[in-house]
Amino acid sequence: MTEPTLTLNGVSIWKGWLNRADQEALVADLRAVASAAPLFSPLTGAGRPMSVRMTSAGRFGWYSDRSGYRYIDRHPSGVAWPPIPKAVLMIWDSLCGGRPPDCCLVNFYDPQARMGLHQDRDEADFAHPVLSISLGDDALFRVGGLARTDPTRSVWLQSGDVAVLGGAARLAFHGIDRLRPNSSTLLGSGGRINLTLRVVT
Numbered sequence: 001m002t003e004p005t006l007t008l009n010g011v012s013i014w015k016g017w018l019n020r021a022d023q024e025a026l027v028a029d030l031r032a033v034a035s036a037a038p039l040f041s042p043l044t045g046a047g048r049p050m051s052v053r054m055t056s057a058g059r060f061g062w063y064s065d066r067s068g069y070r071y072i073d074r075h076p077s078g079v080a081w082p083p084i085p086k087a088v089l090m091i092w093d094s095l096c097g098g099r100p101p102d103c104c105l106v107n108f109y110d111p112q113a114r115m116g117l118h119q120d121r122d123e124a125d126f127a128h129p130v131l132s133i134s135l136g137d138d139a140l141f142r143v144g145g146l147a148r149t150d151p152t153r154s155v156w157l158q159s160g161d162v163a164v165l166g167g168a169a170r171l172a173f174h175g176i177d178r179l180r181p182n183s184s185t186l187l188g189s190g191g192r193i194n195l196t197l198r199v200v201t
């Protein structure tokens with residue numbers, strides 16, 4: 001396996017893992033996912049809609065409402081989540097291998113959207129890595145340690161970058177502080193897509 005371009009608090013980042021043609025093909029796949037399973041704004045525990053819109057592909061999709069964060073086996077409309085695109089599974093194979101992911105969360109950020117510092121802990125087994133793919137505008141990614149108050153480091157994630165979160169970093173606090181608007185021409189109307197692949201069960 002190739003070496004990551006950089007590591008940040010244990011998070012491995014491969015800059016430009018996807019070339020422009022790969023990125024364009026992936027966006028087309030994701031438009032098909034979002035047309036079968038439309039984007040929605042999950043509610044936080046406080047009942048406020050998140051600024052990031054989401055949908056999922058795979059056996060499970062991530063969902064949240066006032067009853068909490070969880071994985072559900074259908075889109076809120078009742079339709080099945082579409083299959084994870086083959087090109088996405090191939091990226092997982094190259095960098096993670098092992099058991100294939102059963103959720104591909106699709107996060108869509110409009111220029112104002114953010115994601116506060118959090119841990120990913122809705123999965124059954126944290127021994128499996130998480131893989132993230134960035135498309136579209138640059139995003140300021142922040143990662144800390146296992147406690148919310150641990151020191152954090154930040155890096156700009158760009159279109160085509162892939163990150164793997166494994167080992168101790170799997171439970172690190174992380175978030176997206178802001179986008180750099182109009183930094184990419186990949187998405188016609190701007191914004192950012194992040195794909196997060198996880199083994200859920």
Ligand code: MD3
Binds near residue numbers: 120130132172
């Ligand atoms: C570091 N998404 O959906 S992906 C999420 O860019 C989420 O949309 C962000 O955090 C995004 O939960 C960040 C990169 C990422 C994903 C999982 C991690 C970084 C992580 C788990 C542990 C540590």
Ligand code: FE
Binds near residue numbers: 119
């Ligand atoms: Fe997360």
